Each structure stands twice: as C-alpha cells, then as structure tokens.
Amino acid sequence: MLKVAVVGASGYTGVELLRLLYAHPQVEVTCVTSEQSAGKPIAEVFPSLRHRYHQILENLEPVGIADRADFIFTALPHKAAMEVVPTFIRLGKKVVDLSADYRFHDPALYETWYEPHLNPELLAKSVYGLPEIRREKIVPADLVGNPGCYPTCTILGLAPLLRQGIIDPERLIIDAKSGASGAGRGAKVDNLYCEVNDGFKAYAVGGVHRHLPEIEQELSLLAGRPLTISFTPHLVPMDRGILVTAYADLKGSYSTGELLSLYREFYAGEEFVRILPEGAFPSTAFVKGSNCCDIGLAVDRRAGRVVVVSAIDNLVKGAAGQAVQNMNIMNGFPEKMGLDGLALYP
Secondary structure (H helix, E strand, O other), X not given: OEEEEEEOOOOHHHHHHHHHHHOOOOEEEEEEEOOOOOOOEHHHHOHHHOOOOOOEOEOOOHHHHHHHOOEEEEOOOOOOHHHOHHHHHHOOOEEEEOOOOOOOOOHHHHHHHOOOOOOHHHHHOOEEOOHHHHHHHHOOOOEEEOOOHHHHXXXXXXXXXXXXXXXXXXXXXXXXXXXXXXXOOOOOHHHOHHHHOOOOEEOOOOOOOOOHHHHHHHHHHHHOOOOOOEEEEEEOOOOOOEEEEEEEEEOOOOOHHHHHHHHHHHXXXXXXXXEOOOOOOOOHHHXXXXXXXXXXXXXXXXXXXXXXXXXXXXXXXXXXXXHHHHHHHHHOOOOOOXXXXXXXXX
C-alpha cells in the first residue's frame, strides 16, 4: 500500500482528493493537515467523510509528515507550497503540487504573475502534469505541477489542432465558464450566495487572469512558437464544472467530420478524453464528479473557423482527479485506478 499525505486537506480540492483516494485500492491516507482546523477530526470539517475517515487534522510539519507518508499531495495556496515542497523532495518523497508554484518553466514568468519563487531550481525538475500531453515525462518524475482547471480544459480542447498546425495560433479566442467552487472555500464577498445566485458574469477581463500565462506556456509548446491568446473567464451560478468554448481560424478547408476524426486519432486510447459525435456538444452535467473531459466541435464555414467546446469537472479532472491520475502514473499503477466512477447525473 502507498502511504499518502494530503497537505491542505480542508479546502474543496482536499476533500475531493480524500473522496477519490478512499476508493483507491493501493492507497492508505496516513496524514491530513490544515492550519486553520488543526486538532479537529476531518469528518467534523467535512461531514461527507463520516465513518470513512477518522484522522485528526494536523499542523503542517514537513519532516514529521514525511516520516509517515511516501507520497505527498500539496493542496495549498501558492507560495505556501514552495515553502514545504523542497523538504519533501529532499527527504525522497514524490509530490504532486496542486498550486501554481511548480507549473511554470520560467521563474521570471511565475514572478510576473505571482511573486518571486523561493526555489526556482526545482522548476527545472518539475513536470507539467497533463497526462494526455506529458505522460512520458510524468512517469519518472518526483515532482509534478498539477495543471489548473481552466488550462486543463483549454489545452485538451486545442492540442490536436495546434500539434497538426491546422489553425492560426495568432488568433485564438478562449471563452470559459466556471462554477463557484473554482474560487476555493475561503470566505469572499464575491462568492456569497446572494452575489452568485441568479447571476452570470465575466471577471478578470482583459488578459489578467492568473491561468492565462499557464495556458499560453503550454499552447506555445504545442504550436512550436510563442503565443498570445485572448482569454475571458466567467462565473456561473453552479457548484462545479468548467465549459470552454475556443474559436480558431482554420488554415485550410476542413469538414467537421474530418476534424473529429483527427481528435479521435489524437486521443486514441485515452481513458478520460471523450470525443463526442458530430452534432453533439459537451455539458458540465455529464462530467460532474468524473475525471472525464468531453470535447465536441463544429466547423463554421461562413467564418472560416472551428469552434471547439470542452467540459470538465473543475474539482476532478481540473484538480484532484488529475492529481490522482498523476500519482498512478508516477507509481506504476493502472491509470484508471481509483478514478473509475461514473459522472453524477442528474
């Protein structure tokens, strides 16, 4: 059994990790931490875990945690992760970090959007953990930067087109919507029920969302040159889910069927990417609670564009589920292990 610690277990991502890990036959959760709720039973903080988890939330003490766990998930805010991850790595532990701290290849880029990096030397060792694109590098990795939710949905939606050079990478427009859980569990006025319910709004408009450089970094690698994209996120009054609609100018004449065939070939054998039939498009309702990404597309012949629509559960494929998928790859487990659950519907 793999002994696992969940560092930062009292947020939405932390409890989602615990939900998924409970069903994993090769995992024993030996430690859960929370600075705000230390001393409380995890089932008191999250009643959904009653009679399943009996651990007491602990303060974050890296050496003590490393003594009891072989694999570490850090579900901490940015900066907090890079204060403890180096200790886990030094002590020979494998880590999947769910913050933004180890997603970037360039320390200067991280500093521009966040703050100075405390251990930039680890960025060269960290692997961007999008399995469908980076699987071979994840296998031997000791440190994986788990992708953000918007980037996961966007990159999976556009990767086949960029890799094949079928679209103009200079004119990409990304329109994205997320449920309220994407903002985390912290108390914020913008996330209060009366602020969110019966409303639908854009935010971080004008190229200022912190996921934007992560998206550009990975799409640039797929395209083989630096890209600048237009990205606008929206808040939808629902708990979970991300829906991304991407608009791209085609370089040639293609039918919807031809592009769907390209996608099916690109993602052949991928357990968690589902390419929908022509005329069908994703809904967040059909991926909720699952580690799946659904993708549909249509060619707009009149405009000379392709419209790609992708959907994920932001807490699963966009966070905890992808983290477990990375853990499986890093430890030689079957990639689907612990992630076989069907979507919740309705």
